[in-house]
Amino acid sequence: MLEGQLPWTEILLRLTIATILGLLLGFDREWRGKSAGLRTHTLVALSSAATTLVSMEMFLAASEGGKGGDVDPVRVVQGVAQAIGFICAGVIIRGRGHDVRNLTTAATLWTAGALGIACGAGFHVIAGLTAGLTLLVLILAGLVEHRYFPQDRQDGPPPQP
Secondary structure: OOOOOOOHHHHHHHHHHHHHHHHHHHHHHHHOOOOOOHHHHHHHHHHHHHHHHHHHHHHHHHHHOOOHHHOOHHHHHHHHHHHHHHHHHHHOEEOOOOOEEOHHHHHHHHHHHHHHHHHHHOOHHHHHHHHHHHHHHHHHHHHHHHHHOOOOOOOOOOOOO
């Protein structure tokens, strides 16, 4: 397992700040009745923070290893993130009218990609903290959405005619 440069408390702080900021943006969207709300914005912010942390840690680990100029792990992260973006776009379905579905699923897939990058790079603390915060967002923000924003939205396929 690789040893990261940042202490786990700093990693948790950075991931938590991203989570809170994503929640704030999501609350605004939710308040305005937009389809991408609390969970979607929060998961995108959280997974982006996790991906950024992994990229930074990979670069620092490669630099310390004396491998220098030819090592650029950020390219790997960029390629994986781009591929996951295409997958997420394929998951999003436009239903009848302007109804958009599966945004939270797409954001969760994006988060899963960030977790995969973290695990693949050996940054288990980043992955574990991100997974925990993701589950917290999915459960708690889901409860808040259903309690305070009782719109007929589902994170599944559109209804059949």
